[in-house]
Amino acid sequence: MKIEEFDLVIAGTGAAGMSAALRAEALGAKIALVEKSAYVGGTTAISGGVVWAPNNHHQRAAGHEEDRDLLRAYMKRVSQDRGDESLFDTYIDELPRAIRFLEERAEFEFTPLLDYPDYQPELIGGREGGRSLDNPLYDTKRLGVDRPLLRRNLVNGALPLTIGEAMAYRVFSNPFGLPYQEIVQRGKDGIVHGGAALIGRMLERLLRAGIRPRLGAAAKRLHLEDGGVGGVYVEEGGETLLLKARRGVVLASDGFEWDPELCAQFLPIEMKHPLSPPHNTGDALRMAHSVGAALRTMNEAWWTPAVQIPGETVDDIAPLHRGEFSIRCLPHAIIVNRRGRRFTNEARNYNDMTKPFFDQDSSRHEPRNLPAFLIADGQYLERYIFLAASRGRPIPEFIPHADSLEALAEKTGIDPTGLVDEVARWNEFSARGEDPDFGRGSSAFDRFYGDPEAPVHPNFGPISRPPFMALPIHPGAMGTKGGPRVDRHARVLSVEGEPIKGLYAAGNAQGSIFGAGYPGAGATIGQAILFGTLAAEHAAG
Incomplete structure (x- = not known):
């Protein structure tokens, strides 16, 4: 069996995996970034690309200050008392910092959506705008010959609009009033929006640093050594190889919404219509479970x-x-x-x-x-x-x-x-x-x-x-919420509540901290960016 050695192996190229890769690269780690499908971006790339990031610096600059107690109360209430409250403060304090790093590293700025309400704005601590961030359009020509690597939005990718533009045009309530000729021309010129734009920027920065995602490479089984996780077995090109990881493995690959057996076992209803790419079949969940990970939020999803x-x-x-x-x-x-x-x-x-x-x-x-x-x-x-x-x-x-x-x-x-x-x-x-x-x-x-x-x-x-x-x-x-419990460093916790050495999880590969709730637009991507960043900092810092 072929063996390769790295500091950090990251499975998945959605917002969680790409955030982990960007942070680890900045810390000087040698990285392997593997992706099961033929495209970079995962579920993030087909999303609106918004990030729910309360207390972010753009929001504060616009005069929308946060009351920490009210924000925590909102997160607790919207999760129906089933969220991981031990990580609410981590989300409030650390995600704004992760957002700043991402902007600096990928050389762009988010825009605050000051009029986009939380999903339950009337609950205590809810807001009618400011907590969600939009990202600008992205020119895929910047990727050069690597443009085909980027997953595209098949539903509205031909009409690239920022969320802010869509709101201004009233794209749903005034669909015949859009400047379609201009917008269609953007698409023809290689412009993308939403999650594809966010992933495109991250991919460009990684490629510039010499980090190329390995596509068609599915992480399937963890390698154990020295009392912890020391790598992952990957199926690539018709063979199995071992990618050893001196500092850890980050599971950022998938939920399980496309696996009928896991859905039947855990979800309250038959899952026939997942919106995500069809490669999300629970590989990360199975790997974490195989080493005794504690699980949470297994009966929930980002319902749509x-x-x-x-x-x-x-x-x-x-x-x-x-x-x-x-x-x-x-x-x-x-x-x-x-x-x-x-x-x-x-x-x-x-x-x-x-x-x-x-x-x-x-x-x-x-x-x-x-x-x-x-x-x-x-x-x-x-x-x-x-x-x-x-x-x-x-x-x-x-x-x-x-x-x-x-x-x-x-x-x-x-x-x-x-x-x-x-x-x-x-x-x-x-x-x-x-x-x-x-x-x-x-x-x-x-x-x-x-x-x-x-x-x-x-x-x-x-x-x-x-x-x-x-x-x-x-x-x-859009994806399932169930997965391994993590701590404030994104370390996967065992059923005894102790960190499993060398194993991290982020995004839909982790058990969501939001329980049954969905606090606002972009909470999925916010969780992914945060815990991907934290995993890399703990493993490679």
């Missing part, structure tokens, strides 16, 4: 409603599932189950609005709210885009549609009486802009994704004009 356009694929090996972030929040649209009944606040943040999909009908012994459908009408089509349907074009056949609610119900198997009654009830709510059933529109976050020009309320509008449409909508996830 998902929709699908037939025929779209990821890496030519799996169906592409699109996160549904906007249609459901706008006027003239609701979500119903097969009984025709609403069951969630459609406009709430994607993590929390997905959880009612899990509700179990105890008498029927089946999920109460599956299948589910996103219902909209002709008024919606006049103003907005309904996935692949828009005004002036035929509605695609994969979206069931009809000239009456009764006919729509017959096509989809929805109970017609329930649907007609529920739409009538919704129309009454829309007339006064109030939802006594689920509180839609009551949060600043709900309204943020609504239409500020709607006559009554940003989230309300009647469903009354044909054609009527029913888009299947599913519970999905």
Whole structure:
């Protein structure tokens, strides 16, 4: 067996792995950076690239100071008392420092999203803006011949916009008002946005330092020596080799949302629609578990409603599932189950609005709210885009549609009486802009994704004009949250609570510190950047 020796071996090239690599390189460590797929970037590269970083220097410079006690109270409440409170202070204190290092090393600056609310801004300590950071567009021509290494966003990568620009243009509520010619030209010129832009900058800096990610190299098994982890066995090019690590191994590779066996074992619902790249099959979890790691948050994920356009694929090996972030929040649209009944606040943040999909009908012994459908009408089509349907074009056949609610119900198997009654009830709510059933529109976050020009309320509008449409909508996830417990240095802890020598974890390869909650846009990437950085500093410092 071929053996190679390094100071640090890092598995995964999302924000966690790339942050670890950047910090370790700056500390002079000899690094091996391995990636299971054929592209650099992991789930980060297909995300919006926002970072939830409360107490960051950009926020403070804009006059948005933090009250530490209120911030901790918010993190505790939003995690539903299931977060790792021992690491909340680490997040508050150390992530701003990690952000500064990343900006300096990759030679760019984040921009504070001063009007982007936390995901539960009305909770104690919640904010209506300032904690999430946007990153600028990136020109992939800077990567030269290595441009093809970067994973791209298959959903909206051809329309590169920063989050700030998308907010200014009101990309969801005013989709026909964008300067499409200019934006499309950006894409043709090699400009990327969001997570791909963030990863592109990190990749450029590593390549400049002589660190080239090893693609198609899957970390599968830990090597033990001297009472700890001394390396990792990697499958690369059809053979297994040992990458020895003098200072440690950083697991930053994946969650387990694409592994049916692990999902069935731990998650509360069958996972059929993960949004991440299909290589996230729990390799890091299995490795950590094999050496006695304590696990946490195994039954949770970064839940997201998902929709699908037939025929779209990821890496030519799996169906592409699109996160549904906007249609459901706008006027003239609701979500119903097969009984025709609403069951969630459609406009709430994607993590929390997905959880009612899990509700179990105890008498029927089946999920109460599956299948589910996103219902909209002709008024919606006049103003907005309904996935692949828009005004002036035929509605695609994969979206069931009809000239009456009764006919729509017959096509989809929805109970017609329930649907007609529920739409009538919704129309009454829309007339006064109030939802006594689920509180839609009551949060600043709900309204943020609504239409500020709607006559009554940003989230309300009647469903009354044909054609009527029913888009299947599913519970999905951007990634799982379960994994090994870590300490403030990102060291993996054993079931006895002691650090496992030489083993670190970060990102979705670690057990999330946020428990059942999702505090704000970019908490996934914030956790990844922080613990990737901390792992490298402890191992290579």
